[in-house]
Amino acid sequence: MHSHYHQDEVTLTTTGHIGIAAVSPEGAALCYRQIFRHASRLFPDRLPPRVTIHNEPLQTYIESVRADDWEGVAELLLKSVGVLKGAGVDFVLTPDNAVQHGVMIAEHQSSIPWLTMPDLVADALVENTHQTVGILGTRYVTQGSAYQTAFGLKGIKLQVPSDEDAAELDRIVFQELIHGTTKPQSKKTILDITRLFRSRGCQAIVIAASELGLVLEQIEPPLPTFDAAELLAIGAVKRASGS
Structure with missing residues (x-):
């Protein structure tokens, strides 16, 4: 018996291979989900990217960060880079804001390219012509140099x-x-801080802690928000898709 059914062939364009150097389980899991959500939204006619995740124990990162040992943080990230390179990834990212200063160090010693949150956020702010912005995050982020450096190079004032x-x-x-x-x-308290940013002349708010993003969705802040983790996932999808 011959079947008359046939399926039209659909040719899907392949995409790249993303490596995630994970720090916190929550941050890595959120990034993984965001990548696939944005991939299906931005490139519905393409296969989703391949993603490989590797982590060193979270406690080792916490100890290094608390000791202000950023070389130690970079060494942990580079251990993940070695494993991810062996898995064949095209580039690597870390979705945890608290270790971005360590990422700056690791990036210069890495055998594969990095995609970094501060640079992606800075580009998005420039695209939207925001010149003065406030930042919400832990003290490791707001008092660190990663965002200040990236924003300063783009002429953005950070409050x-x-x-x-x-x-x-x-x-x-x-x-x-x-x-x-x-x-x-x-x-x-969080809403009051965002209102204070507005009174200080800020045009937008950078969310540099993924957990805070969930709260800001509920309180309707008085300024546009730029979620660093979300922008990282979008940037990763675009890079993996060659755009």
Whole structure:
């Protein structure tokens, strides 16, 4: 018996191979999901990119960051780079904001190219002609040099939370958000900080902690937001697709 059914052949363009040097499980898992969500949205006629994830234990990163040992952070990232290179990735990224200073060091010693959050965020801000922006994140981010350097090279002025607000953001992230909870008072605090940024002349807010992005979706901040983790996933998909 002969079947008259036949399926039209669909030729799907292949895409590249993304490597994720994971630090926190939550950050890596979120990035993985975002990559595939944006791949299907941006390039529905292409096969999704291949993604390989490698991690060194989170506690080793935490110890290095707390000791201000950024060379140690870079060494951990480069261990992942070695494994990811063996897996055949085209480029590597790290979705954790807190280690971006270590990424800057690792990038210069890496055997494969990096895609970095601060540069992608800076490009997005320039594209939207924002010249003064506020940043929300932990103190490792807001008081570190990774975003300040990337933004400064693009002529973008960066406003950071006060020491008191930075300490409160740390408490909210580490004592509430990473455990999946947010107190109403904490939401009010975050909203107050965003309003303060507006009063200081900021045109937009950079979300440099993925957990804070979930809160900002609920409180309607007074300024446009640029989520670093989201922009990294979009940038990775575009690069893997050759665009």
